[in-house]
Amino acid sequence: AQKVTQAQTEISVVEKEDVTLDCVYETRDTTYYLFWYKQPPSGELVFLIRRNSFDEQNEISGRYSWNFQKSTSSFNFTITASQVVDSAVYFCALSEGNAGNMLTFGGGTRLMVKP
């Protein structure tokens, strides 16, 4: 069965610091998809990225970057020069190729960025 672990339950940083959120996953499938979602204090879930298991290229989007390493089953998320608006709960999730696209979520990491 698939599993996603986000070992960091809460991280606190000062604005402009870089911060990395860890995500480790388990799956027996060779085809799978990894996701990151942001949940701000307002409660909605905001899609950030989707990565398939055959694409290990790192991705950068503005201040956000993602490092996918199949060798360590990790899909870490880095925010560069953090801002107060980055304060949220971040979820990593996994979808197996033959699982009807259903998501298995990690427990989430609460990021607090202080001014």
Next chain:
Amino acid sequence: NAGVTQTPKFQVLKTGQSMTLQCAQDMNHEYMSWYRQDPGMGLRLIHYSVGAGITDQGEVPNGYNVSRSTTEDFPLRLLSAAPSQTSVYFCASSYPSGGYTFGSGTRLTVV
């Protein structure tokens, strides 16, 4: 705006009452699902559907029923509410192997 619409946004139920959480999407997505979010546990899958007329159980299906008579709608029924069902419920939809679009959530309290 196109997306996933959940109603109601807030609900308080008494133990033993039944109710239906509504979910509708206008993106013609094949896949729809319901998740519940409890503190410290992330989101857990309750039921899902890969198309009209097809539903299946997720990780935590007990106490809930679903049906999918149309592509657009995927209601979640609580048969006899219990305090353990106090949670935030999210509906989501997607194309196969696509990123999910989530509704804004329903905060349910069972007293």
